[in-house]
Amino acid sequence: MSVNYNFAFKNSKLKEWQRPLSSNLLSSEANLKSKIIYLYNILTNNPEIFAPPALIIVSALLIQAISLYPINIINSLESNHREYIRVSQKLSATKKRINTMKKYMDNVQGFFSQATPSYLFAFYLQNSVPQGVQLNNYFVSDTSFDITASAYEIEALNQLLTLLIESPVINKKSVIVENITRKESANTSNNGADSNVILQIKGNMLRLSLERREVLYKEAYAQGLLRKLSRFKNLNLLIRS
Numbered sequence: 001m002s003v004n005y006n007f008a009f010k011n012s013k014l015k016e017w018q019r020p021l022s023s024n025l026l027s028s029e030a031n032l033k034s035k036i037i038y039l040y041n042i043l044t045n046n047p048e049i050f051a052p053p054a055l056i057i058v059s060a061l062l063i064q065a066i067s068l069y070p071i072n073i074i075n076s077l078e079s080n081h082r083e084y085i086r087v088s089q090k091l092s093a094t095k096k097r098i099n100t101m102k103k104y105m106d107n108v109q110g111f112f113s114q115a116t117p118s119y120l121f122a123f124y125l126q127n128s129v130p131q132g133v134q135l136n137n138y139f140v141s142d143t144s145f146d147i148t149a150s151a152y153e154i155e156a157l158n159q160l161l162t163l164l165i166e167s168p169v170i171n172k173k174s175v176i177v178e179n180i181t182r183k184e185s186a187n188t189s190n191n192g193a194d195s196n197v198i199l200q201i202k203g204n205m206l207r208l209s210l211e212r213r214e215v216l217y218k219e220a221y222a223q224g225l226l227r228k229l230s231r232f233k234n235l236n237l238l239i240r241s
Helices: 032-045 047-076 078-113 118-128 154-165 210-219 223-240
Strands: 133-140 144-151 176-187 192-204
Touching: 032 047, 047 078, 078 223, 118 133, 118 154, 133 154, 144 154, 154 192, 210 223
Parallel strands: none
Antiparallel strands: 133 144, 144 192, 176 192
8 A cells, every 4th residue: 555655855854846836817817908918928038939830820811811812803703714614615516526527528528529420421422422323332430431332434433532532521641442343234225234333442531620520510401410519519618617
């Protein structure tokens, strides 16, 4: 069992030190002025304790005061910022749609920039067949043609060849006579034989520009193709601008 006994002061002249009670002026009934002076004295006598936190507090309050002006500006512009974001999103969506349409137009442009369509070739071929010439057969692709024609007179076939070379849809430098033969046929009415000349012609068609194609469509009365070309040109001009 422990005994609460201090042997240090037994038979000694030493006195036990007791910590004096602090006079807490703030908790006393002193007036306000005295309390303010007391606090001021504490702050001035202990700067190393109160100076750093006081500096931090003052700096924080100063920063908050300075930031009030830009905060007010930001708040006043918030509605404009939301409108800007909304418009930017719409512009971005529109730009994506335009890029998609550009890709589509690039794919469709091949239809209008390819060689002469069959309609134009057939139209000018019909106008190039002179009297006395018969077309036995012909083949037309996107870029070339192969015609076999026959006539009783070589002059008629020469005229056909000249008209084909002068056609606005045919590359005149590519036209060649692949084969020419003479075939004898019996003529029952005259009890004799007729000489029939067969001519095979090959060549390539021109790659027409949109402007030239439009002119030829008008000349060939191709109203449907002309309307398609006009819509394509207008849409392409609108997208590229």
